[in-house]
Amino acid sequence: MTVAGTALVEPDVLERVLRRALERGGDFAEVFVEDRTMSAISLDDRRVEELSTGHERGAGIRVVVGETTGFAHTADLTERGLRAAAEAAGAVAREGGGGARRVALEEGRVAAPNEVRILPSDVTKAAKVELLSRADAAARSSSDSIVQVSVGYGDTRRRIQVANSEGLLSGDDRVRTRFSVLCVASGDTGMQTGYETRALTVGFELFETASVEEVATEAAHRALTKLSARPAPAGVVPVVLQRGSGGILFHEACGHGLEADHIVKDSSVYTNRVGELVASPLVTLVDDGTVGPNWGSFAIDDEGRPAQHNVLIQDGVLVDYMWDEVSARRRQRASSGNGRRESYRHLPMVRMTNTYLLPGEDDPEEIVAQTPHGIYVAHLGGGQVNTATGDFVFGMTEAYLIENGRITEPLRDANMIGNGPDVLAKIDTIGSDFDMSPGTCGKDGQSVPVGCGQPTLRITGVTIGGTAGA
Amino acid sequence: MPELLELAEAVAARADVASGEEVEAYVAHGRDTSIRVYDGEIEQLSSAESAGVGVRVVREGRQGFAWVGALDETAAEEALTEARDNVAYASADEHAGLARPDGVAPVTLELWRGEQAEYPTQAKVDLALEVERMVRAGDPRIRQVVSSDYSDAMTEWGVATSTGISSAARRTICHLFVNAIAGEGDDTQTGFGYSVGRAAGDLDVVACSADAVERATRMLGAKKPRSSRLTAVLDRRVTATLLGILARTLSGEEVSKGRSLFADRVGEELGPGTLTLVDDPTDPAALGAAPMDAEGLATRRNELIQGGKLMGYLYDTHAARVAGTVSTGSAVRGGYRTTPGVGARAVSLLPGELSQEEIISAVGTGLFVQSVSGVHSGVNAVSGDFSVGAQGVMIRDGALAEPVREMTIASSIQRMLQHVSFIGSDLEWLPGSAAGLTLAIDDMSLGGE
Structure with a gap:
């Protein structure tokens, strides 16, 4: 779908609003307009609890004066409402003397990273509801030990329009669809949970490739496996990450530290390290918003810049950081298309899109076979990082012991902890396979959809937070 | 606030009680400010008002829900229509239903400090600047104050149902939050401090700053311990x-x-x-x-x-x-x-x-x-x-x-x-x-x- 110019607000109105925003002075002004519709369905305890739908539209306006940003938002998209927000945002320009500055917008068209074929709004509510019941049945039929199933479906359509005082006018129409299943299994050792999800920047065609029964049985399998799991060890052990299971590791271990807002404030371990070896020479890390239909893809970012393919680390050497408009201005360079925001009510900041490690040359099965003792991680939950120190954690939600080069017993959930630069240096083998998975990234109170990906690989030592002796 | 609750009551009154339909409207309105300072200057200043309505409809044991991010009669109408449409797709549940008055009287709580509305923006900025200054001065090993934030919110909300509920409440809250980095040689550690109150005057600049300094500096030299x-x-x-x-x-x-x-x-x-x-x-x-x-x-x-x-x-x-x-x-x-x-x-x-x-x-x-x-x-x-x-x-x-x-x-x-x-x-x-x-x-x- 090529969607620029979905005129939520007419260009001549935007030009006048931008002018008003800069009336008291300022270096840069921007209007971000959004119209969002969503539908969500939850099934829990065998019942479709409810179908909920929502709709909102509004605009966020910012004015940048030197290093200061003023921001205001409004749900009133009339010219009067927008001008009031522009005045509020422009109030940070205390110097005055901006005078009349004419803004001439020139509309740009950016192709979407992929086509959306079936708009969720064109699908009947009944057809959506049916998916949930099917998943519930599939999960419950996999074992009598599955005692509870909750299924979630959600779709959103965000039409956006961005205009700024440099003449940029661009638009995007983002459709995202997700489906998730959470199972609870009960056995002699208590209860365990298993979660699985599919989420892509597409419409209802998600279900042409994603079988809801498959999602359900994978979640059920994960919960059932852990019923017989033993406690994870406590201490440092080698870890093999299955392809697609642990992209979150790179998102946390180094992705956040490569966001330029942390760099310009010297609050990242990767500050001033471009050109240096920051990882094993096997590591090439990319952030790429163009690889549709992954969860973190878009045509333009939330500042109107086209999505880019950005190489962050090449053969272990730090190439560049990720930039938004404000951080790029501070270093007199261009944004890398990483300015994102949760909604019109939020200011944009540097965010990842789809972040992934490129495949290597090793046979994934050999990587396990060549590991005498360690842990095999088949699925990771969320994670968290302190960018200033590089210390991160992430949760293992499906993991096994590796004994004598073979995957053996399942382990109970535990966190792993490590230090980004340290772990990146300890990657000693990278497989030739690859997979991506969707996630939600939280930063400074804002959530955005991201993709994470990686081949099967081994880290020679990671601290595991279990309760058993290592 | 009466206006807010009146809007909710008007929606609830639309319920087709004769057919057994129950309707609930939840309305909320908030005004908030957030300020971030960095290196003695305002980095971000945001002020905004937001409001919306969420409508729940229950009919024959089925529940439907819809929300709209605006607060007027048109928005409420849109939410009610959508929520009614959504009812048909839920499973019947004998336990579904809205709350009914249960005779328990709400306690009176003083959670709203009206003076917050008049508190000058510059004074809010000054609080954040003061925290940043105190953290920097708090210890020579403080290398960086990544951000010093002031934020406040004045929130009002109300619920009305066709089953007899009609309640509203409001509250104010203010936060200071500071994120500091301490360094010594190659070692870097972080610590954050905060202070919370119902009004800006309740915020404790000294405690907030001292907490961040102590937390960041006492971690310097930290090593990984033995299991x-x-x-x-x-x-x-x-x-x-x-x-x-x-x-x-x-x-x-x-x-x-x-x-x-x-x-x-x-x-x-x-x-x-x-x-x-x-x-x-x-x-x-x-x-x-x-x-x-x-x-x-x-x-x-x-x-x-x-x-x-x-x-x-x-x-x-x-x-x-x-x-x-x-x-x-x-x-x-x-x-x-x-x-x-x-x-x-x-x-x-x-x-x-x-x-x-x-x-x-x-x-x-x-x-x-x-x-x-x-x-x-x-x-x-x-x-x-x-x-x-x-x-x-x-x-x-x-x-x-x-x-x-x-x-x-x-x-x-x-x-x-x-x-x-x-x-x-x-x-x-x-x-x-x-x-x-x-x-x-x-x-x-x-x-x-």
């Missing part, structure tokens, strides 16, 4: 996080859906006799205090654990009907965009006799946990498995010794309750839904070298 089993002394903030998780496991909804590790255990001993856990949103000192819950029922004091014994669970109207009991006034919702669910607003442990220092002294050998990370990924509220990243200071000879980092602490929620050995006297309400106090827990696994 072991030991007593963990949790800082107040960490205890509050733990109580938040514990309260989730005591939700009547999770119990009835078979997702609580404490299901069917009312009357059993979960911990020592000193352990008493209460959720009391009527306590005005609690930052989560509110006179009414998200369904419009009066909030009340609920005892969850008394003298180590499990007393009961929290319920909203639906969970209560499933369990054959009555709501405990514990419905919460994440604003007008969501339907209500069960949740705690103000959980706290009954404080003990000892200060933090006295507990550290009594423990003798162990680990003082300053902060934890990865709570959302490492704690499973269904199985009870607990594993989080941690940093803190080792306790030797009854006093704080060397700082430690890049380690994990692990146990299970069940075991942690059983092994509570000391409960501090230093109760403090923290942002979120829980109060913190120093808490010592024996037999935790430390994962390190």
Whole structure:
């Protein structure tokens, strides 16, 4: 779908609003307009609890004066409402003397990273509801030990329009669809949970490739496996990450530290390290918003810049950081298309899109076979990082012991902890396979959809937070 | 505020009562400011007003919901029409239905400080600047103040139903938050401080700054410790996080859906006799205090654990009907965009006799946990498995010794309750839904070298 110019607000109105925003002075002004519709369905305890739908539209306006940003938002998209927000945002320009500055917008068209074929709004509510019941049945039929199933479906359509005082006018129409299943299994050792999800920047065609029964049985399998799991060890052990299971590791271990807002404030371990070896020479890390239909893809970012393919680390050497408009201005360079925001009510900041490690040359099965003792991680939950120190954690939600080069017993959930630069240096083998998975990234109170990906690989030592002796 | 509730009442009055239809409107309006300063200048200043309405419709045991991010008659009409349309797709549920007045009178709470509306923006900026300045001056090893934030919110909300509920409430809240980096040689550590109050005048600039400085500097030189089993002394903030998780496991909804590790255990001993856990949103000192819950029922004091014994669970109207009991006034919702669910607003442990220092002294050998990370990924509220990243200071000879980092602490929620050995006297309400106090827990696994 090529969607620029979905005129939520007419260009001549935007030009006048931008002018008003800069009336008291300022270096840069921007209007971000959004119209969002969503539908969500939850099934829990065998019942479709409810179908909920929502709709909102509004605009966020910012004015940048030197290093200061003023921001205001409004749900009133009339010219009067927008001008009031522009005045509020422009109030940070205390110097005055901006005078009349004419803004001439020139509309740009950016192709979407992929086509959306079936708009969720064109699908009947009944057809959506049916998916949930099917998943519930599939999960419950996999074992009598599955005692509870909750299924979630959600779709959103965000039409956006961005205009700024440099003449940029661009638009995007983002459709995202997700489906998730959470199972609870009960056995002699208590209860365990298993979660699985599919989420892509597409419409209802998600279900042409994603079988809801498959999602359900994978979640059920994960919960059932852990019923017989033993406690994870406590201490440092080698870890093999299955392809697609642990992209979150790179998102946390180094992705956040490569966001330029942390760099310009010297609050990242990767500050001033471009050109240096920051990882094993096997590591090439990319952030790429163009690889549709992954969860973190878009045509333009939330500042109107086209999505880019950005190489962050090449053969272990730090190439560049990720930039938004404000951080790029501070270093007199261009944004890398990483300015994102949760909604019109939020200011944009540097965010990842789809972040992934490129495949290597090793046979994934050999990587396990060549590991005498360690842990095999088949699925990771969320994670968290302190960018200033590089210390991160992430949760293992499906993991096994590796004994004598073979995957053996399942382990109970535990966190792993490590230090980004340290772990990146300890990657000693990278497989030739690859997979991506969707996630939600939280930063400074804002959530955005991201993709994470990686081949099967081994880290020679990671601290595991279990309760058993290592 | 009457206007807000009038709008909700007008929507509720549209219910087709004759056909058995029930309608609930939840309306909310907020005004907030957020300011970030950096290096002596304003980095971001944002001020905004937002409002919306969420409408729930129940007919023949089926529930539909819709929200609109605007607050006027057109928006309310759109939400009502959509919610009615959505009803048909839900499964029939004999327990579905909106709250009904239960005769419990709401307590009067002073949570609104009108003077906040007049507090000058420049004075708010100055508070954030003052914190930044004090942190920088607090210790020569402070290398950077990443951000110093002031934020405030004035929120009003109301619920009206066709079943006779009509309640409204409002509150103000202000925060200061500062994020500092300390450095010495190649070593870098971070610490943050905050202060919360109902009005800007309640904020404590000194304590907020000093906290960030102490937390960042005392971690300098931290090393990864050896793996072991030991007593963990949790800082107040960490205890509050733990109580938040514990309260989730005591939700009547999770119990009835078979997702609580404490299901069917009312009357059993979960911990020592000193352990008493209460959720009391009527306590005005609690930052989560509110006179009414998200369904419009009066909030009340609920005892969850008394003298180590499990007393009961929290319920909203639906969970209560499933369990054959009555709501405990514990419905919460994440604003007008969501339907209500069960949740705690103000959980706290009954404080003990000892200060933090006295507990550290009594423990003798162990680990003082300053902060934890990865709570959302490492704690499973269904199985009870607990594993989080941690940093803190080792306790030797009854006093704080060397700082430690890049380690994990692990146990299970069940075991942690059983092994509570000391409960501090230093109760403090923290942002979120829980109060913190120093808490010592024996037999935790430390994962390190």
